[in-house]
Amino acid sequence: xxxxxxIRHVNFENLGxxxxxxxxxxxxxxxxxxxxxxxxxxxxxxxxxxVVLGGPISAAQHFSGALRYDFLDHELALVKQRLAQRxxxxxVCLGAQVIAxxxxxxxxxxxxxxxxxxxxxxxxxxxxxxxxxxADTPVLxxxxxxxxxxxxxxxxxxxxxxxxxxxxxxxxxxxxxxxxEADHRDIERWLIGHACELELAGxxxxxxxxxxxxxxxxxxxxxxxxxxxxxxxxxxxx
Numbered sequence: 001x002x003x004x005x006x007i008r009h010v011n012f013e014n015l016g017x018x019x020x021x022x023x024x025x026x027x028x029x030x031x032x033x034x035x036x037x038x039x040x041x042x043x044x045x046x047x048x049x050x051v052v053l054g055g056p057i058s059a060a061q062h063f064s065g066a067l068r069y070d071f072l073d074h075e076l077a078l079v080k081q082r083l084a085q086r087x088x089x090x091x092v093c094l095g096a097q098v099i100a101x102x103x104x105x106x107x108x109x110x111x112x113x114x115x116x117x118x119x120x121x122x123x124x125x126x127x128x129x130x131x132x133x134x135a136d137t138p139v140l141x142x143x144x145x146x147x148x149x150x151x152x153x154x155x156x157x158x159x160x161x162x163x164x165x166x167x168x169x170x171x172x173x174x175x176x177x178x179x180x181e182a183d184h185r186d187i188e189r190w191l192i193g194h195a196c197e198l199e200l201a202g203x204x205x206x207x208x209x210x211x212x213x214x215x216x217x218x219x220x221x222x223x224x225x226x227x228x229x230x231x232x233x234x235x236x237x238x
Contacts (some may be wrong), residue, residue: 002027002048002238007075008096009034009055012189016181018227039074044082048238054094059097060107060145077100088175088234093143096175103150103169109160112210113201114141117211120157130174131156131166133225138215140179162214171238172229180223184216
């Protein structure tokens with residue numbers, strides 16, 4: 001049985017629809033909860049897929065020394081080792097920023113929050129891009145930081161607010177600033193967990209509820225295609 005390990009920073013930002021897809025593909029899924037479980041116990045050698053999920057911590061502030069969390073240092077070390085071994089690695093939001101940092105890129109503050117469902121305004125046109133199924137489908141944005149594109153990686157998508165929304169690194173590592181994994185049926189958990197952030201950003205919860213209801217079903221279908229496309233290319237490595 002293939003093994004997937006997911007590093008989770010807050011309970012409701014989980015694997016979502018990716019989790020059900022991995023289960024259908026025969027993966028054993030192990031969660032490690034940052035701040036409770038020891039990230040250093042994760043063994044790259046017996047982990048076929050590592051997924052580093054999102055969370056409300058600012059990687060830009062952490063890695064600049066302003067706000068430090070020991071587990072992020074452990075995540076960075078784990079991902080650096082994994083990338084050196086060319087093992088399949090997926091990062092979402094904060095997780096994508098950790099991968100970018102591991103590859104020597106920077107994480108910077110946008111100065112604004114990009115929250116809500118909206119299409120990617122620039123999308124790599126290459127047929128081999130894992131994001132090709134998205135086309136003009138609105139995706140869930142929920143962030144205030146952005147990674148720069150690591151050397152040797154290609155930028156796959158962006159928006160006017162955040163020009164670096166996704167990157168592919170040599171086929172085996174994928175960083176997504178947006179949340180393809182989020183299950184629209186769980187949007188209320190996100191609204192509760194990020195209530196303070198929404199209030200500070202002036203984003204109305206009802207607006208996000210309506211967007212999730214309007215776009216969630218189509219986005220789930222396209223997201224499954226994206227993840228399946230990427231896994232198809234990486235499972236021969238496992």
